[in-house]
Amino acid sequence: MAHESALGTLSRLSARAFGVFRGRDAVDLNVSRKQLAALRAAGVIERIHADTYRMTAVPRSNAQSLRAALLWAGETAAAAGRSAGELYGLERVHAPRPEIVIPRSCRVRSEDVVVHSTKDRHALLLRRRQGIQVTGVEPTLVALAAALEAEAFEIACEDARRRGLTSVPALRSYLAKHAIGGRPGVAPMRDLLDGIDPVHPARSTLEVKTRRLLVANGFNDFVREFPLAWHGRTYRFDFAFESRRTILETNGRRWHDDAADYERDNEKWSVPGRHGYRLVFATWDKVTRTPSQLLGELSTTLAA
Numbered sequence: 001m002a003h004e005s006a007l008g009t010l011s012r013l014s015a016r017a018f019g020v021f022r023g024r025d026a027v028d029l030n031v032s033r034k035q036l037a038a039l040r041a042a043g044v045i046e047r048i049h050a051d052t053y054r055m056t057a058v059p060r061s062n063a064q065s066l067r068a069a070l071l072w073a074g075e076t077a078a079a080a081g082r083s084a085g086e087l088y089g090l091e092r093v094h095a096p097r098p099e100i101v102i103p104r105s106c107r108v109r110s111e112d113v114v115v116h117s118t119k120d121r122h123a124l125l126l127r128r129r130q131g132i133q134v135t136g137v138e139p140t141l142v143a144l145a146a147a148l149e150a151e152a153f154e155i156a157c158e159d160a161r162r163r164g165l166t167s168v169p170a171l172r173s174y175l176a177k178h179a180i181g182g183r184p185g186v187a188p189m190r191d192l193l194d195g196i197d198p199v200h201p202a203r204s205t206l207e208v209k210t211r212r213l214l215v216a217n218g219f220n221d222f223v224r225e226f227p228l229a230w231h232g233r234t235y236r237f238d239f240a241f242e243s244r245r246t247i248l249e250t251n252g253r254r255w256h257d258d259a260a261d262y263e264r265d266n267e268k269w270s271v272p273g274r275h276g277y278r279l280v281f282a283t284w285d286k287v288t289r290t291p292s293q294l295l296g297e298l299s300t301t302l303a304a
Helices: 003-017 023-028 033-041 062-073 081-087 137-147 150-162 168-178 186-195 205-216 259-274 284-288 291-303
Strands: 020-022 045-049 052-055 099-103 114-118 127-129 132-134 223-230 233-241 246-250 278-282
Touching (some): 003 023, 003 033, 003 052, 020 023, 023 033, 023 052, 033 045, 052 062, 062 081, 062 099, 081 114, 081 137, 137 168, 150 186, 150 205, 168 186, 205 233, 205 246, 205 284, 205 291, 246 291, 278 291
Parallel strands (some): 099 114
Antiparallel strands (some): 020 052, 045 052, 127 132, 223 233
């Protein structure tokens, strides 16, 4: 096979895998090992794992690294942990190194890949996403609970709930079936499920940060997504201290692109006062830069 023809074959072979391919698959398509060596010497392809190559013309990416790791590890491998979270598009979850899970009977290891092993494949709830075998949302979140800091994990979990990828009942059911004593991630997952609203997921990162700030400072007696009606329309508010007639509302928007949206928000802010509630705003700057000022404002309002 001519050099140009071999390159065309490899381009087609790697096209659906972000520019990566296995050497044995190339050989099955009549690209010789000698041709692979020549293309490698010319800098056209690059070996990244045993018998696994990338086309150097294709830019590097996390997706490419993950595809290469899965090809290298074999058909029983699946994206897991941070790589799985990245595939699901979970907020603020990124995989600096590809992360995969394999059966315990496999023995592949690499410094460039985070490799987990398991003897219980049923607990992985494997599925396909973007053409890649990946762990289900629930086992992915348990893995992230062990890998991420508490706030980052809560942000990812609430994003998954908000998008309908999972729910508190689904997560509790998964833990009941597959949680093993001492398994990393199980304890922080249970702690989070005990602390978040079982029905209403946080609608933003700011809400997550605000909830954590309140709880850390002893403000626990709030109701989430508190409903107040006016003129036949029900508005929901982020945190309501019902007995003390105070609402804390997160407000992360700095401007309004839509005039109608601006009017709706202004109408919403007037509703608490009509029901005898005082309103405190938790902005991004207050929560992240001057939390003591926000807590002082809330304490003063609660005591009024």
